[in-house]
Amino acid sequence: MLSTIQLPHTASLPPEEIEQLLNTSIIRGITEQEALGRLRQFGPNVTGSKKRATELAELLSHFKNPLVLILLAAAGISAGMGETVNAVIIFVIILLSISLDYMQERGARNAAATLGKTLGSKITVTRGGESYDIATSQLCPGDLISLRAGNIIPADVRLIAAHDLFVNQSSLTGESFPVEKNAATIPVTANNDTFLENMCYMGSGVISGTGKAIVLYTGRKTMIGTIADELNSGQEETDFGRGMRQFGLLITRVTLILVVFIFVVNAISHHSIFQSFLFAVAIAVGLTPELLPMVMSVAMSRGAMRMAREGAIVKRIAAIPNFGSMDVLCTDKTGTLTTNQISLVKCVNATGEVSADVFKLAYLNSSLQTGTINPLDQAVMAAGTPDIASFEKTDEIPFDFNRKRMSVVVKHSDTFTMICKGAPEEILKVCNVDTDTTKQIQLLYEQLSQDGLRVLAIASKSLQSGKNLLESDECDLSFAGLAVFFDPPRDDAATMIAELEKIGVDVKIITGDHYLVTEKICREIGLPVKGILQGFEMDQMTDVVLQEKVRNISIFTRFSPDQKNRVIHALKTHHRAVGYLGDGINDAPSLKAADIGISVAGASDVAKDAADIILTDKQLSILYDGIIAGRETFANTMKYILMGLSSNFGNMFSVAVAAVFLPFLPMLPVQILLNNFLYDTAQITIPADNNDADMLYHPQQWNMAVIRNFMLIFGLLSSVFDLIIFFLLYHAFPVSQAQFRTGWFMESLATQILVVFIIRTRKLPFVQSKPAMPLVISTLLCLTVGWILPYLPFAALMGFKPLPSHIMLYICAIVIVYLICAEITKRLLYSYHSKKQAAAV
Numbered sequence: 019m020l021s022t023i024q025l026p027h028t029a030s031l032p033p034e035e036i037e038q039l040l041n042t043s044i045i046r047g048i049t050e051q052e053a054l055g056r057l058r059q060f061g062p063n064v065t066g067s068k069k070r071a072t073e074l075a076e077l078l079s080h081f082k083n084p085l086v087l088i089l090l091a092a093a094g095i096s097a098g099m100g101e102t103v104n105a106v107i108i109f110v111i112i113l114l115s116i117s118l119d120y121m122q123e124r125g126a127r128n129a130a131a132t133l134g135k136t137l138g139s140k141i142t143v144t145r146g147g148e149s150y151d152i153a154t155s156q157l158c159p160g161d162l163i164s165l166r167a168g169n170i171i172p173a174d175v176r177l178i179a180a181h182d183l184f185v186n187q188s189s190l191t192g193e194s195f196p197v198e199k200n201a202a203t204i205p206v207t208a209n210n211d212t213f214l215e216n217m218c219y220m221g222s223g224v225i226s227g228t229g230k231a232i233v234l235y236t237g238r239k240t241m242i243g244t245i246a247d248e249l250n251s252g253q254e255e256t257d258f259g260r261g262m263r264q265f266g267l268l269i270t271r272v273t274l275i276l277v278v279f280i281f282v283v284n285a286i287s288h289h290s291i292f293q294s295f296l297f298a299v300a301i302a303v304g305l306t307p308e309l310l311p312m313v314m315s316v317a318m319s320r321g322a323m324r325m326a327r328e329g330a331i332v333k334r335i336a337a338i339p340n341f342g343s344m345d346v347l348c349t350d351k352t353g354t355l356t357t358n359q360i361s362l363v364k365c366v367n368a369t370g371e372v373s374a375d376v377f378k379l380a381y382l383n384s385s386l387q388t389g390t391i392n393p394l395d396q397a398v399m400a401a402g403t404p405d406i407a408s409f410e411k412t413d414e415i416p417f418d419f420n421r422k423r424m425s426v427v428v429k430h431s432d433t434f435t436m437i438c439k440g441a442p443e444e445i446l447k448v449c450n451v452d453t454d455t456t457k458q459i460q461l462l463y464e465q466l467s468q469d470g471l472r473v474l475a476i477a478s479k480s481l482q483s484g485k486n487l488l489e490s491d492e493c494d495l496s497f498a499g500l501a502v503f504f505d506p507p508r509d510d511a512a513t514m515i516a517e518l519e520k521i522g523v524d525v526k527i528i529t530g531d532h533y534l535v536t537e538k539i540c541r542e543i544g545l546p547v548k549g550i551l552q553g554f555e556m557d558q559m560t561d562v563v564l565q566e567k568v569r570n571i572s573i574f575t576r577f578s579p580d581q582k583n584r585v586i587h588a589l590k591t592h593h594r595a596v597g598y599l600g601d602g603i604n605d606a607p608s609l610k611a612a613d614i615g616i617s618v619a620g621a622s623d624v625a626k627d628a629a630d631i632i633l634t635d636k637q638l639s640i641l642y643d644g645i646i647a648g649r650e651t652f653a654n655t656m657k658y659i660l661m662g663l664s665s666n667f668g669n670m671f672s673v674a675v676a677a678v679f680l681p682f683l684p685m686l687p688v689q690i691l692l693n694n695f696l697y698d699t700a701q702i703t704i705p706a707d708n709n710d711a712d713m714l715y716h717p718q719q720w721n722m723a724v725i726r727n728f729m730l731i732f733g734l735l736s737s738v739f740d741l742i743i744f745f746l747l748y749h750a751f752p753v754s755q756a757q758f759r760t761g762w763f764m765e766s767l768a769t770q771i772l773v774v775f776i777i778r779t780r781k782l783p784f785v786q787s788k789p790a791m792p793l794v795i796s797t798l799l800c801l802t803v804g805w806i807l808p809y810l811p812f813a814a815l816m817g818f819k820p821l822p823s824h825i826m827l828y829i830c831a832i833v834i835v836y837l838i839c840a841e842i843t844k845r846l847l848y849s850y851h852s853k854k855q856a857a858a859v
């Protein structure tokens with residue numbers, strides 16, 4: 019049986035001793051049988067969320083809310099003081115609302131879990147001498163794995179072979195520059211015992227090269243597994259997140275002030291301290307938007323499920339609202355806007371004549387390179403089969419996105435030749451050509467690019483020896499020719515651009531390719547070219563200048579990964595949420611930096627890992643659906659917030675006034691709790707509500723000013739009607755205390771619940787905007803229950819007493835007039851804000 023191992027220790031051991039230590043073979047790996055046993059012993063290779071909490075723990079976690087705890091304590095004290103009925107009612111209400119909340123959230127959680135299962139990257143493992151791909155979760159210590167560019171390192175591993183292996187371990191070290199790894203044994207001392215050169219760590223991305231490695235640690239035993247929880251917190255705040263935070267602050271402040279005020283006034287003026295306290299707590303419960311987390315997670319998981327049906331996997335459900343506020347989408351070109359079905363059109367020499375020699379050089383380079391599987395290389399290899407049996411590869415300098423070229427070194431009848439291929443401007447930099455020829459080549463290159471053809475240049479030189487070559491050896495090459503490729507735009511790219519434009523999302527292209535090729539593609543897919551910025555031009559700009567510039571630029575060409583990243587950050591200063599769509603290793607930093615990273619199924623693991631959403635279906639139209647789903651989440655969450663702020667707060671203002679002027683409590687604490695419970699339950703269907711088209715066809719924006727005004731004006735409005743009721747029941751037709759409370763209970767419940775039909779839309783309720791059926795049903799049901807309660811045989815236990823019918827008529831009239839006034843107020847408020855916004859633009 020395998021015992022635990024120390025990472026630094028294995029770094030200093032030669033491969034044979036590692037074989038022994040881990041009871042494996044660096045050629046054949048462990049057997050499938052052995053792997054199964056080890057998998058049982060060490061558990062699956064997953065980090066992140068610890069074990070999923072049990073359902074009971076999830077249920078109990080809802081009791082952690084301080085208000086719930088205070089209420090429970092209050093119920094206990096009530097029971098101790100002999101007020102059993104009170105205690106039971108409070109207890110039942112707590113239980114009911116917690117179970118409702120829990121059940122809704124469980125639905126959302128399960129949906130999220132099902133979605134998560136469909137993901138998972140694969141890795142090539144060698145077991146019992148055979149190599150095949152398995153899910154990375156199935157790896158165990160001792161496994162022999164093969165690494166290549168684009169892979170995510172699936173565990174903490176010790177390298178036993180490496181060829182030009184460059185790894186980005188920024189997820190661990192924060193250092194974004196790729197580091198070279200090798201398999202050599204190194205002595206371990208106290209000051210070099212982390213991030214060793216012959217180790218690769220889970221979560222790092224392979225940028226270039228290949229390697230073989232033995233798995234040492236898996237799952238939570240890995241370096242990243244032990245710190246996984248801290249890593250998740252690194253997300254930057256978005257418009258939606260910021261809005262939610264400000265909203266939370268606002269509500270906490272107002273609640274605190276109101277509750278303390280009500281408690282103090284009640285306690286001083288006339289009631290027992292305990293009653294006043296209970297009353298204040300009930301008010302606090304009424305004010306807290308306790309359903310908000312549920313409303314959000316249900317709305318988001320509905321969005322995610324909907325996208326899953328359309329063929330997109332949502333990795334991070336919390337990103338859905340960002341989709342809704344996204345107002346600019348950056349995309350790379352190859353594979354997202356083009357088909358990625360690249361074909362080689364021809365190979366030409368410097369004068370533009372078709373040349374078999376140039377093709378042979380290109381073929382040698384493409385077929386012998388061992389980096390990422392790359393569509394350009396595949397196209398070269400698919401274009402013919404020259405005989406290269408007599409050539410032997412002796413070295414390779416892998417591709418990287420800064421050099422934009424790569425080289426292989428071949429041996430052929432005792433001579434060594436370096437063959438280099440890459441972006442023409444980069445190849446020309448390292449070639450020995452006179453100015454005239456350079457001009458001639460550039461002209462040819464531009465002509466081809468203008469026709470939308472992609473061009474790589476090929477160059478070569480003879481060498482003395484064929485080993486241990488460096489990037490600096492790519493010099494003094496002689497120019498051979500150009501390889502010309504065709505990569506047609508996707509059929510649906512034009513539709514996508516048009517659709518996105520219609521719903522207010524700006525599209526920008528950030529590519530590593532030449533600007534002429536990009537311009538041609540833009541023309542074909544109907545993307546207007548507003549401005550072009552080239553990578554080297556941006557390097558001369560300060561951040562401030564860049565931030566000003568990016569607004570009017572629609573294509574960014576010849577951009578390296580870091581440069582792409584810089585553009586994303588600059589765009590973030592102007593836009594609410596920046597989206598990035600990309601598939602390559604070079605897109606990973608931008609996918610992370612963007613508010614919402616989108617990748618496609620065929621993308622490299624590194625890109626998929628960094629993305630929030632992965633489009634599995636090839637259709638780009640899913641993007642459109644995703645944005646709409648995001649906006650629905652946003653809109654429905656906002657409805658709940660506006661509801662809570664307007665009607666709820668109004669009631670609490672009224673209570674504050676009543677505390678000063680009434681000689682008794684306007685409602686009993688249990689009645690307030692009951693009222694709040696019915697009101698909350700009525701809203702449980704908000705996440706499933708319909709939305710007006712005009713809310714969905716613009717990027718959503720969190721507008722704190724609207725929220726604040728809603729609270730003040732709607733709160734005041736509903737308070738005015740409460741005061742009318744108070745006047746009616748206390749002064750005009752004086753009734754008993756129990757009847758007063760019953761009257762206000764019924765009026766406030768009706769106004770609070772029914773106003774949802776007004777708040778949910780900017781238009782005329784029902785006539786211009788139809789609510790979803792579930793919302794209508796839950797609303798009417800809760801209202802009916804609330805209005806029947808006072809007439810039930812046990813109503814007296816809850817302190818209710820029915821009112822005479824003429825007073826009931828007054829109450830109904832007041833509710834109707836209130837709703838009409840609310841509709842008018844809503845219109846005034848929105849027209850005020852749109853005028854203000856129009857003035858600001």
Ligand SMILES: Nc1ncnc2c1ncn2[C@@H]1O[C@H](COP(=O)(O)OP(=O)(O)OP(=O)(O)O)[C@@H](O)[C@H]1O
Binds near residue numbers: 350392417423528
């Ligand atoms: N296999 C390769 N061999 C040589 N050069 C390459 C290879 N792949 C890419 N290049 C060069 O590097 C440049 C940038 O790479 P690439 O086009 O993949 O970047 P990108 O930013 O992902 O662009 P895109 O928007 O086209 O996906 C290419 O335009 C090409 O000149």
Ligand SMILES: [Mg+2]
Binds near residue numbers: 350351601
């Ligand atoms: Mg790309």
